[in-house]
Amino acid sequence: MLIDAGTEQVWYESRDGTQISMFVIRPEGVDGPRPTRLSGYGGFNIAVEPRYPPVSAAWLRTGGVLAFPNIRGGGEYGRRWHEAVIGTNRQNAFDDYIAAARWLVANGYSTSDQLVSPGNSNGGTLVAVTALQAPQAFRAVFCRAPTLDMIRFPRFDNLRTATVEFGSPDDPVEGAHLAAYSPYHNVRPGIRYPAIAFVPAMNDLVAPPYDPVKMVARMQAEATDGGPYLLLPLRDSGHGGGTTLAALIEQDTDELCFYDWARSRNRRTG
Numbered sequence: 001m002l003i004d005a006g007t008e009q010v011w012y013e014s015r016d017g018t019q020i021s022m023f024v025i026r027p028e029g030v031d032g033p034r035p036t037r038l039s040g041y042g043g044f045n046i047a048v049e050p051r052y053p054p055v056s057a058a059w060l061r062t063g064g065v066l067a068f069p070n071i072r073g074g075g076e077y078g079r080r081w082h083e084a085v086i087g088t089n090r091q092n093a094f095d096d097y098i099a100a101a102r103w104l105v106a107n108g109y110s111t112s113d114q115l116v117s118p119g120n121s122n123g124g125t126l127v128a129v130t131a132l133q134a135p136q137a138f139r140a141v142f143c144r145a146p147t148l149d150m151i152r153f154p155r156f157d158n159l160r161t162a163t164v165e166f167g168s169p170d171d172p173v174e175g176a177h178l179a180a181y182s183p184y185h186n187v188r189p190g191i192r193y194p195a196i197a198f199v200p201a202m203n204d205l206v207a208p209p210y211d212p213v214k215m216v217a218r219m220q221a222e223a224t225d226g227g228p229y230l231l232l233p234l235r236d237s238g239h240g241g242g243t244t245l246a247a248l249i250e251q252d253t254d255e256l257c258f259y260d261w262a263r264s265r266n267r268r269t270g
Contacts, residue, residue, distance in 0.1 A: 004028035005060050007050055012103040014072075015095040021076070022069040022100055023050045024109065027060055035263065036065040036110035038101055042073035042093030043122040044165055045082040055252040065109055071096035087167035088177045097130050101137040116259045118142040121207060121239065125150075128183040128196070128215070135193045135226065140262035142255050144199040145239055148211040150182035151175070156208040184211070187218050193226035195262040197255075199234060206239035230258075 007025045014020050037059050041048050048068050056066055070076040073085035073093040085093040104110045117138045119127035124146025131141045151169045153159045167174030179185055198212035212231060219229040232254060237243040
């Protein structure tokens with residue numbers, strides 16, 4: 001079945017006034033606030049573009065909206081765009097992503113109760129950080145293969161060189177910045193965080209698969225006013241490749257079902 005959809009490029013202002021571009025894809029004939037799947041990356045000079053993998057096509061087919069902000073840290077606008085989040089500037093990427101979520105709501109594309117936020121790898125770190133920093137901006141978060149303990153990440157052998165991107169926990173200045181946004185170290189009691197599925201790839205050689213496990217344990221113990229917080233281990237998957245077609249179909253199904261389940265629940269208020 002073909003899907004008639006239109007893509008537009010919009011611009012919005014981040015916290016520091018920087019203009020950020022974003023691609024928004026909507027099914028033809030769809031107006032008003034709709035369930036919206038916002039996804040970004042914001043690091044390692046990787047550009048984000050509109051893409052149509054099966055999970056995106058399924059989302060559009062049900063009348064949902066896709067949004068791809070080109071937040072700083074990617075390669076969309078050259079070296080300076082990437083370097084704008086290196087080390088102690090990492091917060092810029094988080095601010096850009098949160099601003100994208102709020103722009104979509106302010107401009108009638110979605111509502112905070114309809115906005116879901118998936119991320120993989122560095123994008124998984126992005127969606128975890130922003131869910132903790134702006135919990136009311138998102139309804140549900142699907143956090144796959146993230147790094148969540150930014151103080152200990154170099155101890156995972158394949159992340160030692162990532163200090164070039166993130167900064168080093170052993171540096172007094174860079175370490176303080178890492179601690180300020182490290183998801184594992186910034187869970188706060190009494191805050192109503194959105195529903196979050198933490199999804200480790202158990203054969204992951206790039207990101208530590210134990211980070212989501214200990215993150216779920218901390219959030220379930222300390223952030224009891226929000227959630228729920230679920231652990232969905234991918235036992236037949238690596239960081240990106242090495243995943244069978246059957247496992248990919250199962251992962252996409254789990255993600256979409258998680259969103260539907262989260263949106264059907266009443267957001268806790270009071």
